[in-house]
Amino acid sequence: MRRCKKCGAPAVIYMRQHRLGLCKAHYLEWFVEQTERTIRRYRMFRRDEKLLVAVSGGKDSLAVWDVLWRLGYQADGLYIALGIDGGIGYSAESQRLAEKFAQERGLTLHIVDIPGEYGLGIPELARRSRRGKGKPCSVCGLVKRHEMNRMAHDMGYDVLVTGHNLDDEVAVLFGNVLQWQMGYIVRQGPVLPEEPGFARKAKPLVRFYERETAAYALLRGIEYIYDECPFAQGAKSIYYKELLNRLEEERPGAKLQFYVNFLKAKEEGWFRDPREAAGPVQVVLHRCESCGQPTTAPGKCAFCRLMDQVGAQAQASRT
C-alpha cells in the first residue's frame, strides 16, 4: 500500500512526476501551499489587491477560489451565464453550483446573464454570426473575455484570476507549437500584465496537473459540474490533452518539463517579439467607440462588431 510521505498514513494520491504520495490531510495542505508558492514565484498579486475569480462551476475555478479564500485573499467571483442547455441544463446547473459554493463560504458572486443582457444566449449568438463555422466556442471565448474585462474594470478589481491548470496551458502551448504561432507563444504565461483598460490576469493553478485539481475538488468535497460543456465534444484542446496524457503515461513528468522549460526559455529570452530589437513594443490600443473597451483597431471592438452583426441579422430575419 502506498503511504503518505509526510505521515505514513495510507496515501490517497500518488503523483508520479514528483514521486510523491500523500494522505488526504497532507494533500489538501500541500495543494494550498503550492498555490501560494506559485502566486509568489510569478508575482501574481498581493493580499491588498482586489481579485475577481472567473467561476464556471467547474472543478478548476471552484478549486482556485477555495484556495484563495483559505489563504485570505480578497477574492470575489464572477459567473457568466451563457445560456447553454444542451439537453442537460448545463448553464443552469453550473450557476447553481457556483452560487452554492459562494453561499457556503459567505463569498460574493457577481452574475452576468448573457441572454438577459444581450437578448441571446451563446448558441443563438453563434448561429446568427459568421464566427466559428457552426461551433460556438469562438463566440463564447470572445463574449467571456469581453465580459470578464468589463466587470473587472467597471468594478475596480486589480486582477482577473482564472482556474487554468498545467494541462490547459500545455495543450495550448502544444497546439501553438504545432502551428508555430509565435505571436501566441511569446504571450503565453502564468501572468499577463495589466495594460490600460485591461486588468492583470493570473493563473495560480498553472503548476498543477488536471488530475490534481480534480483530486483537490473531490477531497475538499467541492460539488462541481462534472458534465462537459455540450459544445466541447471533439474540441482540439481535449484531443491534445489526451495525447499529452498518453505521453505522460510513458514519460512521467513530460508535461511539467515541457511547460516549465518553456517558461525558463522564455525568461532567458529565447522567445521574443522580433519587433523588440528596435525597442520596447508599444501596442497601440484604441477605445471602442461603442463600449469603450480597448481594442487594437480603431472603430468598434470585435465584441461590438459581433453584436452589430447579430442585431442586423436578427432585424433582417424579422422583415
Next chain:
Amino acid sequence: MSERQVEKTATLKLRGQVYTVPAGLRIREAIQHIGLTPESYLPVRDGELVPDDERLKPGDEIRLVAVISGG
C-alpha cells in the same frame, strides 16, 4: 458471472459503463486494460480516492472520475 469468476475479478465504472477486469492488476494497469489512459482518470473506492498504483482485490468496485475538461 459465477461466484468463482467474481472472486478473481474487480469492476471499473465510468459514466454508467461497467468494465470487468482481472483482480491483482494495479488500478492503472486495469484502466489501460480497458483501453483508457490512466492519467485522465482518478480512481475512487467506497467514496474515497485511492492511488492508481494500488492492486485490485477480488470484488473491488472502482469508480473512475474523468478529469479532462475544456473546449
